[in-house]
Amino acid sequence: MIRIEAQPWRAMVEHARRTYPNECCGAMLGVMDSGEKVVREALPLENAYAGAQASRYELRPEDLMAADRAARERHMDLIGIYHSHPDCDAYFSATDLRNSCPWYSFVVLSIQKGEFHHANSWLPNVEQTEAAKEELTY
Numbered sequence: 661m662i663r664i665e666a667q668p669w670r671a672m673v674e675h676a677r678r679t680y681p682n683e684c685c686g687a688m689l690g691v692m693d694s695g696e697k698v699v700r701e702a703l704p705l706e707n708a709y710a711g712a713q714a715s716r717y718e719l720r721p722e723d724l725m726a727a728d729r730a731a732r733e734r735h736m737d738l739i740g741i742y743h744s745h746p747d748c749d750a751y752f753s754a755t756d757l758r759n760s761c762p763w764y765s766f767v768v769l770s771i772q773k774g775e776f777h778h779a780n781s782w783l784p785n786v787e788q789t790e791a792a793k794e795e796l797t798y
C-alpha cells in the first residue's frame with residue numbers, strides 16, 4: 661500500500677501535464693509508516709530517452725543514484741519511480757516491466773488530452789515477468 665501526500669502528488673501531476681505530450685519521469689522519496697509507504701517528496705528527473713518520448717522514458721542510473729542519496733540525506737528512502745502515459749491508460753507496459761526493479765513502487769499517471777485522468781501503482785516481481793497492482797491513495 662502506498663500513499664502520496666498532497667504536495668508531492670501535486671508536483672507529480674504538474675510535472676506530467678507540463679511534459680505532455682511526452683512522458684515524464686521522476687523519483688518518489690518517503691518513509692515506511694506501519695507497513696504503508698508514504699511519499700513525502702517527488703523529485704522530477706529528466707527523461708533521457710533519445711527517441712520519441714511520447715511513449716517511452718528512460719532514467720539515467722546516475723540520476724537514480726543521486727535521488728537515492730538525496731533521500732538518505734533527508735532521512736527518507738527512495739520508495740519508487742513515477743512516469744506518465746500521455747493519452748494512454750495507467751497500465752504497466754512490457755517495456756516498463758523490462759526496465760523495472762522489484763524493490764520499487766512504480767506509479768503510472770494517465771494524462772488524457774493534457775489533463776490528469778487516473779493513476780495506478782505497480783509492484784514488479786523479482787523475475788520482472790509481471791507486476792501486481794498496489795493499492796494507491798493520493
Ligand SMILES: [Zn+2]
Binds near residue numbers: 743744751752753768
Ligand atoms: Zn510506461
